[in-house]
Amino acid sequence: MSVFDDLVGQQPVVAQLQAAADAAGRIVAGNDRGSSAMTHAWLFTGPPGSGRSVAARAFAAALQCEQGGCGHCAACTQALGGTHPDVAVVVPEGLHLLVNDAREVILRSSRAPTRGRWQVTLIEDADRMEERTSNTLLKAVEEPPPHGVLLLCAPSVEDLLPTIRSRCRLVPLRTPPFEAVAEVLVRRDGIDPAMAAFAARAAQGHIGRARRLARDEQARRERSDVLSLPRSLQGIGSAMQAAKDLVDAAQAEAARLTGDRDTAEKEALSTALGGGATGKGYTGGTPRGGAGALKDLEKRQKSRGTRTSRDALDRALVDLAAFYRDVLTIQLRTGTALIHDDLGEQAATIARATSPESTVRRIDAVLACRTALEGNVAPLLAVESMALALRTG
Ligand SMILES: [Zn+2]
Numbered sequence: 001m002s003v004f005d006d007l008v009g010q011q012p013v014v015a016q017l018q019a020a021a022d023a024a025g026r027i028v029a030g031n032d033r034g035s036s037a038m039t040h041a042w043l044f045t046g047p048p049g050s051g052r053s054v055a056a057r058a059f060a061a062a063l064q065c066e067q068g069g070c071g072h073c074a075a076c077t078q079a080l081g082g083t084h085p086d087v088a089v090v091v092p093e094g095l096h097l098l099v100n101d102a103r104e105v106i107l108r109s110s111r112a113p114t115r116g117r118w119q120v121t122l123i124e125d126a127d128r129m130e131e132r133t134s135n136t137l138l139k140a141v142e143e144p145p146p147h148g149v150l151l152l153c154a155p156s157v158e159d160l161l162p163t164i165r166s167r168c169r170l171v172p173l174r175t176p177p178f179e180a181v182a183e184v185l186v187r188r189d190g191i192d193p194a195m196a197a198f199a200a201r202a203a204q205g206h207i208g209r210a211r212r213l214a215r216d217e218q219a220r221r222e223r224s225d226v227l228s229l230p231r232s233l234q235g236i237g238s239a240m241q242a243a244k245d246l247v248d249a250a251q252a253e254a255a256r257l258t259g260d261r262d263t264a265e266k267e268a269l270s271t272a273l274g275g276g277a278t279g280k281g282y283t284g285g286t287p288r289g290g291a292g293a294l295k296d297l298e299k300r301q302k303s304r305g306t307r308t309s310r311d312a313l314d315r316a317l318v319d320l321a322a323f324y325r326d327v328l329t330i331q332l333r334t335g336t337a338l339i340h341d342d343l344g345e346q347a348a349t350i351a352r353a354t355s356p357e358s359t360v361r362r363i364d365a366v367l368a369c370r371t372a373l374e375g376n377v378a379p380l381l382a383v384e385s386m387a388l389a390l391r392t393g
Contacts, residue, residue, distance in 0.1 A: 003058040003069035003076055007051055008184045008207060009176030016171065017055065021062035021069055028117050039169045040144035043126075043160065044153045046173030049206025052153040053124045055173060060087045060120045063149060075115075086113040087120045092128045102133040106140045109148045118149045126152040127159030134161045141167045175205040185214055201341060204322060209315065222253055226316040227323055227343055230350055230390065239387040246316060246387075247380050254309035262301045269297055313379060314370060317386075321366040323347060324359055331356040354392060365389035 004014045023037035042059070044052040061079035062069030064086060070076055078084035090105050109121040121140075123129075129137065141150060141164055150168075157165050181200035184207070185191040191199070191214045202223065203210035212219045229246065233239050273290040322339040329336050330351040338344055351359075369386035373379060 001071040003061040003065070003071045003080065005071065006184070006188070007055055007058060009180035010051065010055065010173055013055060013171055013173055017059045017062065018068070021059065021065075024063050024118065025066070025068050040148060041141050041150045041168040042152065042171055043157065043165055043168035044151065044171045044173065045156050047155060047175050047206075049203070049208055049210075050173040050175050051207060052173055053122075054207075055171065056122050056124075056151040056153055057089070059171075060084075060122055060149075060151060063118045063120060064115070075117075079120075086115055086118060087122065090121070090123045092123075092125050102129070102136045106136060109140055109150065110145045112145075113147050118147050119145065120149045120151065122151040122153070124153045127154040129160075131161075134164060138164055176207065178205060181205055181207055181210050185210060189214070191215070198342065201337075201339060202319075204318065204339060218256070222249060223319060225249060226319050227340060227346075229320065229387075230323060230392075231346060233387060233391045235391070236388065239391050240384055243380065243384040243387040247313065247383050250313035250316060250379070251309045253312040254305055257312075258301070258305050258308050262305075265297060265301065266294075269293060310373060310379070313373065313383070317366050317370050317373075321363055324363045324366065327351045327354070328356060328359045328363070331359060350392070362390050 002018075004018065007014050019037040020039075023032070023035040026032050026035065027038060042056075044056050046052050057080055058069065061071075061076045061084075064075040064079045064084055065073055066075065067073065075084065079087045082089055088105060088108055090101065092101075105121055105123070109119055111119060113119040123137075138161070140148070144150070152160065152164075152168060154160055157170065160168075178197075178200045181203070182193070182196040185196035185200065186193050189211060191211075195214050196210075199210040199214035203213055213223065226246065226249070229242050232242050269290075273293065319340070323343065326338040326340055326343070326347040327350050329338060330348055331354075338347065340347070365386050369382050372382040372385075
């Protein structure tokens with residue numbers, strides 16, 4: 001057993017990280033033989049779902065483990081579970097990583113590790129750093145404390161300032177093969193092999209998404225709804241309606257995913273502030289000083305909701321693009337396996353009724369919509385313009 005067991009289909013990365021953890025262990029033990037396998041700043045890149053943060057967490061555990069990542073000692077368990085005192089994990093919840101959060105992180109990373117090994121700081125979605133935040137972080141990368149290790153995760157190297165990425169060692173993850181994803185769903189999650197194979201393919205190698213598709217019937221229904229869109233696009237009216245449905249569905253999905261957590265957080269805050277109690281400072285209604293904290297929380301939750309809903313919409317667009325890729329595959333008779341295997345009939349119907357050139361235009365329209373959303377265009381506007389371009393009638 002090893003902390004790297006869950007890194008699906010990433011053998012070169014596992015070898016790289018294992019070597020680094022071994023070298024790090026020798027440095028801690030004081031018998032470093034000048035190996036260059038270990039360094040202070042790392043950048044984990046790869047498409048969403050490739051396991052960037054899984055890899056970074058596993059590496060953090062391997063650095064804290066006396067056996068280089070055995071997977072079962074206290075250090076491993078704590079690091080993987082997010083409770084190790086020398087591993088700080090920063091997950092930007094909203095659309096941006098705020099400069100104040102970054103300062104706190106950097107302050108913390110300069111402290112000596114409490115357990116004498118490494119002070120690890122892991123930043124997920126480092127691409128969501130504002131420029132000011134990046135500049136704060138740059139200082140930490142330029143002058144790393146002796147036992148500080150910074151792990152950054154981002155979709156690609158281009159997502160970070162050149163000054164930061166040039167100081168990081170790159171850990172490039174790839175989209176894992178469908179078979180490897182299906183295998184892990186069966187082995188670790190006990191999912192039926194046929195369902196695992198379907199989900200791995202439909203999720204296009206995104207492990208988290210595959211797991212959700214395999215386990216959650218609602219997630220499968222949402223996917224079917226998205227993929228029924230191409231058939232419903234006839235006239236302008238139906239295109240506009242379909243666009244609205246798609247945006248509404250993404251919002252509903254986000255509400256479903258964040259709703260329980262929002263409520264729990266509000267209740268926790270209210271308890272912490274003495275709400276519902278009659279203790280000191282409680283004046284009925286909102287506790288004194290609580291209004292600011294509540295407003296703060298609501299702001300964070302709103303930002304998280306917006307992001308979750310955008311992520312849901314983006315996933316829908318990825319599914320749609322794959323559907324038109326299937327249409328093109330049929331039109332060009334390439335013999336390549338379809339991604340949305342279960343919708344082969346629908347793809348074939350559209351393939352017969354349209355030309356390969358128009359399919360390429362439709363794929364472009366979906367990708368343009370993703371780019372527009374990244375650039376903060378209002379979701380409904382962007383999706384309407386895409387739906388109009390996807391029309392067949
Ligand atoms: Zn261990």
